[in-house]
Amino acid sequence: MKPPIRSEFGCLRARCMAVALNLCWFVPLAGCVTSGRHGVTSNNPGIATLDTAHAIALQSAVMSMSDDWNSALGAMAYQVQRDCGSDMECMWVTQAFLRNGMGASLDVAVGPNPSVAIMDMLVLCSLETWTLEHHWAGFGIPLQSGLAGVKLLAKARDSLWEQAADHLKVDELARLRMLIDAWIARHPDQTLVSFVRLADFASDRNQLTLAERADAGGLLEELNEVSLAVDDARLLGERALWYSSRYPYVLGQQAEMTALRLTQSISNQVVTQREAILSGV
Structure with a gap:
């Protein structure tokens, strides 16, 4: 009978967390006050910018959508990790999914054009x-737990589409749904999607057809035709405060994921060494 090894890891996770937290000190927190890689404003001087009150309301809606999505991600991760038990791979894969999703959500919400940001949140x-349903459930995350998590995310996703309908045209939402479906059909094996944005649909680097890329480019141009004054002090201030109050959660998730991976690695090494010793007795 093998001697129990759980007691040997009583303090291991805490030590790994301390190491992981030290790795996170120098992550920049200023992304919310830059224009972002997808920020585009209209060059047409005849098109008026949104008034500040409307801009703030639209930005608030995007941030609310981000909070709702992050809450759903957290609930999904909690449910899955509760079912993981002592399976370290299940734990850190779930943690990575949460970290990627929340980090992307924050990045989207503080974009310079809330109209585009709403679209990006839906994407x-x-x-x-x-x-989660087609790649991670059953591969790294237990199938039944993963599918239960999919139901939680699907409910939150549908709610976000309903919220977006208050700010975007029916035609715009319908075109976006078609573009998302087309992207999925042409990228069935892509597992990491947290970096995909509306602007990527218009890029010739993906597998969408020329007509689909043109439609994505036209949709993006329409949203950018009514641009925001991104240097408005109040908009930038609210964006920065919102971002800075939430980004520590992403840092904590990164630290937790690193600790879980270190724990799994060290645990595997100890088990291997113990089996080697016992086999020689």
Whole structure:
């Protein structure tokens, strides 16, 4: 009979957390006050910018959508990790999914154009729900737990689409749904989707057809035709405060994931060494 090894790891997770937290000190927190890689404003001087009150309301809606999605991700991760038990791979894969999703959600919500950000949030929640169901449930995450998590995310995803309908046109939402479905059909094996944005649909680097890329580019241009004054002090201030109050959660998730991976690695080494010793007795 093998001697129990759980007692040997009583303090291991705490030590790994301390190491992982030290790795996170220098992550930049200023992304919310830059224009972002997808920020585009109109060059047409005849098109008026949104008034500040409307801009703030739209930005608030995006941030609310982000909070709702992050809450759903957290609930999903808690449910799955509760079922993981002592399976370290299940634990850190779930933690990685949570970290990727929340980090992407925050990045989207503080974008310079809230109209585009709403679209990006819909892209994110739709693709993350899809990839959990078709790639991670049963591969790294137990199948039944993963499918239960999919139901949670699907409910939150549908709620976000309903919220977006208050701010975007029916035609815009319908076109976006078609583009998301087309992207999935042409990228069935992509497991990491947290970096995909509306602007990527218009890029020639993906597998969408020329007509689909043109439609994505036209949709993006329409949203950017009514641009925001991104240097408005109040908009930037609220964006920065919102971002800075939430980003520590992503740092904590990164630290937790690193600790779990270190724990799994060390645990595997100890078990291997113990089996080697016992086999020689």
